[in-house]
Amino acid sequence: MKKIVFLCFVLFSITVKAQFTESLASDRPGQALSVNTVGKNVFQNQTGIDFFENNSLYVPSSFFRFGLSEKLELNSGFILSGENFASDLASFTIGARYLLSNVDSNSKSSLQLSYDFGADAKNTQLTYIFGSSFTDKLSYTANLGINVNDDFNTNNALYVFNMAYSLNTKMGVFVETFGTFLNNTDQINFDAGYYYLINTNFQLDALIGENDGLFVGAGFTWRVPFNKK
Structure with missing residues (x-):
């Protein structure tokens, strides 16, 4: 369950731009990967903690992104778990978008390729991301991915569909459905959340959802643009 919730480091964005923008564009909150890359010479940290009611488990996670160009970024993330707070490494990924x-x-559309060194069964995930806008305030993001093990056998496929609404220049909300399919792993889950942009380089967020039980989470995104060219 936890692997599904955090599969891609978990994210949506209401702003759909790939180059350096005046305000950050985060994958957080939510399960959908944003179609955005962070922009050339931009470092971004997306960190949060989630609580799962069904097993009383706290799960911290962080995702780090750096833009090599306007179209290409490198990224890496980790997820901690365990009955004792953050005692186990549940996932450690290295990838690119x-x-x-x-x-x-x-x-816009993009591809995210990641390899998980930290999972019990090491695996590679390829995700196709598509994003667009109905209006200036209402947008959507869709993810469709496949997960394979080191023997090139398919573990499962995943989907996310996210609808986001910008309340104003600083606040936004979203709802989404997400889950897995193939190999008897069919799941349908839901969550919803909110973000608040403190300034152009710092954002707070929170979400609540259902995935074999209630889960809640909160976190932040912090961006460091080294230049605006």
Whole structure:
């Protein structure tokens, strides 16, 4: 269950731009990976903690992103778990995200490729990401991914569909459905959340959802742009 909730380091974004923007664009909160890359020479840290009611488990996680160009970023993340607080490494991923579309397109698509060194069964995940806007305030993000083990056998496939609404320039909300399918792993889960942009480089967030029981979470995104070119 925890692997599903945090599969991609978990995220949505209401702003759909790939180049450096005046305000950050985060994967948090939510399960959907954003179509965005962070932008050239931008470092971004997305950190949070989630609580699962069914097993009284606290699960901290962090995801680090750095833009090599406007279209390409490298990223890495970890998830901690365990009956004793954060005593076990549940996941440690290294990956990259590449924007397939032109940076000025209204509708965008990208690919995220990650390898998990920390899972019980090491695996590779490839996710196709698509994002677009209905209006200036209402947007959506869709993820469709596949997870394979080191023997190139398919573990499962995953999906996320996220609808986000910008309340104003600082606040936004979202609802989404997410889960897995293939190999008798069919799941349908839901969550919803909220973000607040403190300034152009710092954002707070919170969410609540259902995934074999109630889970809640909160976190932040912190961005360091080294230059704006």
